[in-house]
Each structure stands twice: as structure tokens, then as C-alpha cells.
Amino acid sequence: MSASFASALTAARDAAALQHYPQGALYVVATPIGNLADISLRALHVLQLADTIACEDTRHTQALLRAYGIDKPAGHLLALHQHNEAQAAQSIVERLHAGQRVAYVSDAGTPGVSDPGARLVAAVQAAGLRCIPLPGASSVTCALSVAGAIAHTPDSSGFLFAGFLPTKSAERAAAVQRLAAEPRCVLLLEAPHRILDLAHALAVLGERPVTLARELTKQFEEITTLPAQALGAWLEGGPQRARGEFVVLLHPCAAPADDGGEGLRVLRLLLAELPTKTAVKLAAEITGAPRNALYDAALVLRRDPPA
Structure with missing residues (x-):
């Protein structure tokens, strides 16, 4: 642990310790996506408080905890990843029923968005147990x-x-x-x-x-x-x-050109009879309008044709 994170642990205790952290609850904790300083004070406090920390990769999470000066025995870490999420979720539900506080972290960022975690949360909610989000880093x-x-x-x-x-x-x-x-x-x-x-x-x-x-x-x-x-x-x-x-x-699609534009007028006529690429090609050749702009307009017109 660097000296800078020693003061962060103290700040985490001072800022977050007076809040209520119920037992038998799952804490979904966001962790940094790269820069270790992007951890929240509440996340540091809950990671210290948790009886079990479920994580994608126990080795990765153990290294992260040690960087912050949090010492958790290996037995307090439980692997939960895309290949075992359904089975591991049941083990976590049992721990929650026993009154444990369980924190879940993915390898980086906010769990359950693109990383595992959604099935775990669904299983915990189905069991009538509480899920508490700790927001933070997200790509x-x-x-x-x-x-x-x-x-x-x-x-x-x-x-x-x-x-x-x-x-x-x-x-x-x-x-x-x-x-x-x-x-x-x-x-x-x-x-x-x-x-x-x-x-x-x-x-x-x-x-x-x-x-x-x-x-x-x-x-x-x-x-x-x-x-x-x-x-x-x-x-x-x-x-x-x-x-x-x-x-x-x-970035958002370009809006279709003004209704009075010759390129758009010709494009609309051609789209009624021809495939999109052919209509765009011919409209560009007939009117001289930019093909890329006509193509973007054609996609919008196909999705939302005029009444």
C-alpha cells in the first residue's frame, strides 16, 4: 500500500462509518477502470466491512485490496464470473440468509453492465434480499x-x-x-x-x-x-x-436534408421502388448531392417514412 491510500482509509472511515450498512445485504461495488485513485470512500469502507467479497478474479481483487491496505484472508474471497455465476449466486444467497454482508466487484468498473453481476442481483432479489449499489467508475x-x-x-x-x-x-x-x-x-x-x-x-x-x-x-x-x-x-x-x-x-445520425432539397426529393422517389444502396447511388448521380449524406437520409427515411 502506498502512503497516499493510508490516509484514504482514514478518510473512508470518517466519511462513511456513521452510515447504516445492513447485514444480509449484497453490496454491488464499482471499482476503478484503471486509475486506483478513482475508488470511492464508501467503497473502501464497505470492502473493509464485508464478510465476503465476491469477484471475477480472486487474484486480481486480492491485489486491488492490498493496494489500498485492506487485508482479507483468501477464504473471504469468492469467485463469481461468467462461467459460474448461476451456481455462485446460490452460495451468496445462502451467506446473505446467514446474515453476512457480501460485496461484489468485477475486475474493473461497475458490475452488471457489461461484466457479470446481473444474474447474481436477480437471484438475490428473487430471494427477497436487499441489493445496495455503490456507484463509481464506469467506462x-x-x-x-x-x-x-x-x-x-x-x-x-x-x-x-x-x-x-x-x-x-x-x-x-x-x-x-x-x-x-x-x-x-x-x-x-x-x-x-x-x-x-x-x-x-x-x-x-x-x-x-x-x-x-x-x-x-x-x-x-x-x-x-x-x-x-x-x-x-x-x-x-x-x-x-x-x-x-x-x-x-x-454519434447520432445526421438528420435528413431539408424537404425542399432536390437530392432528398429524388431519393424519396427512388426509395419507393429500389433497394437503399441503388436508390442512394442513382440519387447522387442525378442530383450531385453527397452520397454519404444521402445514405444517412435514406436510413432515416426507411426507419420513419413520411406519412
Whole structure:
């Protein structure tokens, strides 16, 4: 433990110890996604207080606890991950019935969003027991806060969390086509060994802005916004750019052009008779309007045709 976290434990006790922490409850605890200083004071207090800490990887969590100066015997840690969540959840329910305080942490961030934890919470709630959230670090909200990708219009406010897309190329391409018509910001997650495949799949979105956020809160954090069709070239532009965990944000779809625009008028006529790509190609050739803008407009018109 560094000396800086010794004072954090004292601050955690002073700030959080007077609150009530019921027994027989599951505490869902967010942990840092990279920078250890992003732990909350209440999380530090509950991790010290817990009778059992359930976690994705006991070795990873033991190292995290030791970094903060929290000493838990190995027997107080219980593995709960995607391969054993249903079975381990029942063990946790039994511990809660016995009056234990159980904390659950994933390897990083807020449990149950993209990491395990949802089935555990469902099992605890089904048993009539209490689940208490301890908010904190999340790659989802972290990336959203600096991407400037959430619009505030009636049709495109908010965002869609899509998580990891399918790994097979055909299924991934189909998923991208479905998301292309989504007017809101779309948030994806991707691992480093698949980020180039995802970038190539997203290239069909043309000029649509995409924000890549990698290694959030860590030493080599990098956040950049590019047209979708330029993502692959950017990632291949430096050996370090494809390293680390990624949050990928598709900015909202461009709104269709003004109703009086010749390109949009021709596009509407063609869409009534032809497939989308053919209609866009012909509309661009006939009117000289930008093909990418027409394609974005076609996706919106297919989703929400005029009355």
C-alpha cells in the first residue's frame, strides 16, 4: 500500500462509518477502470466491512485490496464470473440468509453492465434480499462525458448501449446495418484483438463521426473522433493505437436534408421502388448531392417514412 491510500482509509472511515450498512445485504461495488485513485470512500469502507467479497478474479481483487491496505484472508474471497455465476449466486444467497454482508466487484468498473453481476442481483432479489449499489467508475459514462455525442433533440436524445457486437464477420456486419438507422448515440465496447475488425465493419457508415476512447483513466489514455470510414487507417497509423480496451461511440445520425432539397426529393422517389444502396447511388448521380449524406437520409427515411 502506498502512503497516499493510508490516509484514504482514514478518510473512508470518517466519511462513511456513521452510515447504516445492513447485514444480509449484497453490496454491488464499482471499482476503478484503471486509475486506483478513482475508488470511492464508501467503497473502501464497505470492502473493509464485508464478510465476503465476491469477484471475477480472486487474484486480481486480492491485489486491488492490498493496494489500498485492506487485508482479507483468501477464504473471504469468492469467485463469481461468467462461467459460474448461476451456481455462485446460490452460495451468496445462502451467506446473505446467514446474515453476512457480501460485496461484489468485477475486475474493473461497475458490475452488471457489461461484466457479470446481473444474474447474481436477480437471484438475490428473487430471494427477497436487499441489493445496495455503490456507484463509481464506469467506462460507459466516462467515455460519454467527453465525446460530445449525445444530441438533445426529440428524435435523437439519449444513447443506446449496445456493448460487444458479434465476433463473426457476417453477424457483425448485420448488427452494424441495424445500428446505422439508430438516430441516437450508440455506445459499443471492443477488445484490442478485434478493434480493427470492428473499424472495418463500421466503415460503411462513411462520414458519420465515431469517437474511439481507449485505455480510459490509464497512463496512455487516448480519445479521438473521426469519420467512420477513417477508423481503420487511424488504428493502423501507430502500433500502440490498437492496444487496450476500447469504448466506441457512434454519434447520432445526421438528420435528413431539408424537404425542399432536390437530392432528398429524388431519393424519396427512388426509395419507393429500389433497394437503399441503388436508390442512394442513382440519387447522387442525378442530383450531385453527397452520397454519404444521402445514405444517412435514406436510413432515416426507411426507419420513419413520411406519412
